[in-house]
């Protein structure tokens with residue numbers, strides 16, 4: 315009955331070049347190392363540390379990252395470490411895996427399925443690394459012959475799809491999982507954590523990344539910790555991330571000054587996370603462009619949270635009734651559209667009202 319910590323997709327040495335300055339990127343990369351340092355400290359309490367691929371973001375791995383991992387793995391006196399490399403860090407002859415001695419307690423699976431027996435834990439760990447960006451290693455695993463009293467774990471970077479004939483990132487499907495014969499299939503590849511699921515007698519899960527990197531990796535991130543007893547997997551999520559990312563829509567309709575807008579945005583984003591987190595703020599609603607100033611908001615919000623991106627998706631808030639009585643081209647356009655809207659059914663009305671707004675934007679020189 316081994317205990318385990320299951321992680322995947324560490325993506326160390328991510329460049330972060332899309333949104334960060336070089337300085338910010340360096341700091342963020344170091345925070346990812348900090349997160350993994352905490353993860354390995356936590357792993358000291360477990361028999362097995364399972365890492366299901368994409369340890370590194372690419373074939374470029376810094377010397378600091380390699381020596382950091384060697385040092386931290388060496389601290390794991392009573393924990394076995396297993397790594398099956400993924401599509402971002404395939405096991406090639408030039409890879410870090412082929413050229414680094416990570417220590418006696420660390421087993422990097424090769425590019426053919428292998429089994430390592432841990433006699434004192436009555437456990438067998440099976441794994442295989444990607445040899446290239448694309449792979450179909452799952453198809454080369456034989457069904458496990460169950461032995462009474464032995465726990466079987468498969469560690470693999472794989473994409474769970476509805477039909478495993480589709481796709482090239484080592485696709486597997488539910489029929490495959492049901493037939494593999496493992497007690498636990500420890501997966502990596504999908505960056506969003508899954509629940510611990512079960513198919514036939516096999517439990518399987520994606521732990522997600524321990525530290526989110528972009529706004530498609532939002533919320534709490536961490537790993538699974540648990541144990542396997544007589545084929546039953548009990549595991550729980552453990553939060554590890556240093557910072558969280560959130561995407562938040564804030565509706566500023568009806569607000570009348572930029573102080574009020576800032577207060578509302580601040581209150582809404584901090585209801586999701588805290589000052590140390592990172593936010594992608596989408597400002598929506600109807601408001602006059604005379605009032606809302608995105609530069610003021612950007613400037614004020616950067617003093618409140620660690621990182622914020624702000625986009626303006628507000629609509630111009632026109633005083634339709636006032637325009638309708640004007641003796642101008644805009645007035646004529648509004649009166650014409652209002653006549654049309656009167657005769658519309660519900661579905662057409664939405665389209666016509668939208669057309670009225672777009673028409674006014676065009677006539678009044680706003681963005682179309």
Ligand SMILES: [Mn+2]
Pocket residue numbers: 323325368400402503504505
């Ligand atoms: Mn990945």
